[in-house]
Structures are given as structure tokens and as C-alpha cells.
Amino acid sequence: MREQQERDRAREKRRRVLIVAALGVVVLGAAALIGVLLSGDDDDEPGGPVTPPKGATGRDRLVIPAGPANAPATLTIYEDFRCPACKQFEEAFRDTIHDLQDAGRLRTEYRLVTIIDGNLGGTGSRNAANAAACAQDAGRFTAYHDLLYTHQPEETDDAFADKGRLIDLAGRVDGLDTEAFRRCVHRGTHDSWVEKSADAFAGSGHDSTPTVLLDGEDIYGDRNEPLTPRRLRQLVDRAAGE
Structure with missing residues (x-):
């Protein structure tokens, strides 16, 4: 026992x-x-699935559109949120572009790239572009896009790499600072989409930002005939047959 x-x-x-x-x-x-x-949730290396933002159009859905789809003229803008020349373009032409869109005369197609990240290092271009795509998901792209340029840091200051700063800026756009937006920014939901957009730009034959095309024709890079808001209106009128 x-x-x-x-x-x-x-x-x-x-x-x-x-x-x-x-x-x-x-x-x-x-x-x-x-x-x-x-x-x-906060991975610095894109590698997930390519997730276009809501409403993205064009080949591979790399375009964020603004303005009416049936407008007589289409303006394509390749931009980098860290690019000082892009800020200069936005400050000079923003009101004109908005007016033409509101009048139903212009459709704008934004293509987001990361040329400054490539030239100077960092992730601010990509993180800001991802945040802008997150704003597009929320139907707040235009307001947030404009705000990013208004608060653009110095080119050598990779401040937009700070996702907290991008979220703080979203608090200035009505209805944008939500849990869904914060999660999208922190997780880099659209990072791979941004990288794909940047790759498409690299293969486009264009090599600087901003690149501005009206119905496929470069209208911004000619120093002999520089683009002005007045001339942009004239070119849009011409495209409308006026």
C-alpha cells in the first residue's frame, strides 16, 4: 500500500x-x-498589402481625385509633402484650383510621391502621404492636404516622420481626428500604396516635384512662359472650348 x-x-x-x-x-x-x-501598429518599414484609399482612381488606383469627374480639364499634380517647391506651388495656385473645381471646370488628380525621403533620408514624405490617404478615407483629403502644406517644416527637418504631429494637425480639420484616422496613421495602412505611387512616379519620365500637367501636358516647368493663376484659368477655358 x-x-x-x-x-x-x-x-x-x-x-x-x-x-x-x-x-x-x-x-x-x-x-x-x-x-x-x-x-x-507603428512599423517603419512598408511591406503590407497595397491598400488604396477610398475613392482612389486611375491605373492601380494611385490617384486621389478632387473636383467633378466630368470637368472639361484635368490637372495632374505630382507632389511631396516635404517639398518646398510644392508648398510654393500650393500657396500660389490653391485658391485658383479650388475655384475652378467648385465651378465644375477642373478635376484635379493628386499623385503623392516621396522624392525628399529618397534625397535626404527619413520617412516624413511617406508618413505624411499615408496620413493624407487616411484623410481621404475619411472624406477630408483636401482640407488636410492644404493644412500639411501650410505647416510644412523646413526641407531638412523630417518633422512629418512624427506620426503624433500628423495626428495633432488632424485636430484642426473638422471631423478628421477619429480613432479610425489615428489607427490608419499609426499602422501605416497606406504605406505600401504610397511606395507604389512613388515607384510609378520614378517610371513616369518626370524627375522633380511639383510636376503639373494639364490634360497630360506639362504646364509648370517652362521658365520662358511661367505658369500664373491667370494663365491657368486661360488654359482651362481653352480646354473647355472657350
Whole structure:
């Protein structure tokens, strides 16, 4: 009887050891999974699926459109949110472009690129473009796009790499600073889409930002006949047959 009791005690001890070991494996596995999920929320390296923002159009859905689809003229703008020349263009032409869109005369197609990240290093171009795509998901692209240029840092200051700053700016756009927007920014939901857009720009034959095309024709880079808001209106009128 004593031997049987010893065997029972040994068997119970082994059972308790196995239970503790199994619980340890479960806890470690859960911790590892949480770590993966948390790291994926703020990953600095794009590599996930290419996720276009809502309403994106064109080949591979790389275009963020603004203005009526049936407008007689289409303005294509390749832009980088870290690019000082892009800010200059926006400051000079923003009101004219908005007026023409509101009048139903112009459709604008924004193509977001990361040329400054490539030239100077950093991730501000990409992170800002992703945040703008997140704003497009929320139907707030134009307001947020304009705000990013208004608050653009110095070219060498990669301030837009800070996702917290991008979210803080969103608080100035009515209805944008939501949990869905914050999650989209932190996770880099559209990072791979931004990289694909940048790759398309690299293969487009254009090499600087902003590149501005009206119905496919470059209208911004000619120093002999520089573009002005008045001339842009004239070119749009001409495209409308007026």
C-alpha cells in the first residue's frame, strides 16, 4: 500500500509540472502575439498589402481625385509633402484650383510621391502621404492636404516622420481626428500604396516635384512662359472650348 501511495504522489507531481509548463507556453505565446500586433501598429518599414484609399482612381488606383469627374480639364499634380517647391506651388495656385473645381471646370488628380525621403533620408514624405490617404478615407483629403502644406517644416527637418504631429494637425480639420484616422496613421495602412505611387512616379519620365500637367501636358516647368493663376484659368477655358 505504501508503494502505491508513493506512485500516486509521483504521478500527481508529474501532472502538476506538466500543467505549469503548459500554462507557461500559453503565456509566452500570448505575449509574443501581443508584441507582434503592437509592433505592427507603428512599423517603419512598408511591406503590407497595397491598400488604396477610398475613392482612389486611375491605373492601380494611385490617384486621389478632387473636383467633378466630368470637368472639361484635368490637372495632374505630382507632389511631396516635404517639398518646398510644392508648398510654393500650393500657396500660389490653391485658391485658383479650388475655384475652378467648385465651378465644375477642373478635376484635379493628386499623385503623392516621396522624392525628399529618397534625397535626404527619413520617412516624413511617406508618413505624411499615408496620413493624407487616411484623410481621404475619411472624406477630408483636401482640407488636410492644404493644412500639411501650410505647416510644412523646413526641407531638412523630417518633422512629418512624427506620426503624433500628423495626428495633432488632424485636430484642426473638422471631423478628421477619429480613432479610425489615428489607427490608419499609426499602422501605416497606406504605406505600401504610397511606395507604389512613388515607384510609378520614378517610371513616369518626370524627375522633380511639383510636376503639373494639364490634360497630360506639362504646364509648370517652362521658365520662358511661367505658369500664373491667370494663365491657368486661360488654359482651362481653352480646354473647355472657350
